Amino acid sequence: MGILEVKGVNKRFGGLQALGDVNLSVQENTVHAIIGPNGAGKSTLLNVLVGKLIPDSGSVMFDGQSVLGRKPHEIAQMGISRVFQTPEIFSDLTVMENVLIPCFAKRDGAFRMHGIESVADEKGLNEQAEMMLDEVKMLDKRHMTASSMSRGDKRRLEMAMCLVQEPRLLLLDEPTAGMARADTENTILLLKDIRTKRGITMAIIEHDMNVVFSLADRITVLAQGMPLVEDTPDKIKNHPKVREAYLGEAQV
């Protein structure tokens, strides 16, 4: 049994079958990549996992519990974190505050009435947030407003916000999209580091094959909402169906 078990998930948007009978099993402490051409349904699948969308049929089990029908904040509290395709951060707040908020959420749960205590007095959480920012090399920017960050920094910040919660499953939706080469390299290093140091299970959507093949333990190929194959990176590289449906097209 994987930590995440997706079985027979269907999702239609009007006439469009965005997900058709998708099965996916992510094992604990592995990196599972989901690849496929644009519009294959990859983001839709993540939306189902985090409770943003409710599938028409199928089941999604996380750590033995059903995810379906739960609100996004409940699913997040179960230990699923998500990095979005376009970073979702608190643009008006400082970098430090962006990382502090998930720290509070992790410690205090979905809601706590704490209107009199001072954020500055939470030494433990402040330290935790600073260590996290140090790890993603953004500590020097902690007093800056998040909206003033570069695209690469915004992505790194969002990743820090997820990591600081030590999620049991980290979902990444194209974490290197739109990044400069050097930033992509840094992100790969960061993700590898997370993997070895923290052993966080990851499901990653990625277009950059370098990233995929250097990180993933297993790869699922989606095309038009259907899982085409699921296998190890080596097998996938040489799979004729995949070359035809996806890699071939990318290499032209």
Place this chain on the structure above:
Amino acid sequence: MLGLNSRDFKLFIIVCIMALVAPVLLNPFPTESALGQSFNAGYPALMQRFVIFGILAIGFNILFGLTGFLSFGHAAFLGIGSYAAVWMFKLLSYNVVPAIILSVVVAGLFAVVIGYVSLRRSGIYFSILTLAFAQMAYQLAYSVLTPLTNGETGLQVYNGDPQILMSAGDPTVPHFFGITMNGQTQLDLGGWSFTFQNGYYLAAIFLIASFYLSIRIFRSPMGLMLRAIKSNQTRMSYVGLNTKPYMLAAFVISGMYAGLAGGLLAAMDPLTGAERMFWTASGEIVVMSILGGVGTLIGPVLGAGLIKYLENIVSKINDGILHNWFAFMPDWMDNLFVTLIHPFIGKGWHLTLGLLFMAVVIFLPGGLVQGGQKIMDMFSRNKNTDAKDGAKTPAE
């Protein structure tokens, strides 16, 4: 100090001092002088309004300033607070303590219900829902619930009222354990005269406490969460936070502040009417916040003060006073100026307010607080450039 960082503590001390010496500060001109007659604001009835509407604006800012949810019906809680307080006067006694407690509690209860329903929507729909609730409250108070509100006449204390806790020697006006609200001490110094009124000081102490609490909320984890809601609700839920209870808490706290303000209004003058809940009153609260500076600590208090000042001072100026000011000019010039200014004074004070509001929104979207910051920046920049110029004259 007091659990505040040094900057906040300074601001808090400034507010304390201002509130406590307002009767002196607001009477800068000799009482009998022309300027004193027109511009002195240090009389109890007006100062009470400064602090009470300051409390209202501080509370409104906890909702609107932090979360960005614009309630367009906040005056309803003010009105509810006033009714609750007057009922306490009628049923128990003229002691303001039960009246003020009940006004806060009842406004809080209404806020739970109205907030719960209104917060199912956000943005303009939330605003419309709160407006609808407030207008419903107004209509109910005005015509339907007359046994509770005394309708058009307004609710007041009558001789036949139970007042079960009243004993023989008790004052027959609102009082704090015997200290009457309208009791005052007058201090005459040369041409100046200053009035220190008990009621004003009670309200001022509540203002100070309200302001202190609002600083604490702003700097608390909850304040952080509320600002996060304003910034990105999607991210809030994906880090595992439930935005609903946070929003409701902010709404209820802010409704309780309004209830307190309503209770204090009744404590100063033990009668109330439905017009306190009319939508224009709610709109005025929004204008106060924006004028002063949304989301800043001190802004709403400044905004409330400015509006109440204009309302009471500019509306008192008439053509006769203007002619007095311009008496030194040739007649034709005097008349010209009076004709030009006439639309902006007296009943025209709304025009003045409107123009001021537009100017602030266009040129100072951060309100008076931003204006103040700009002025400070200008001074410090001048200093900096002076220093730099002195240092490197030869090079350039």
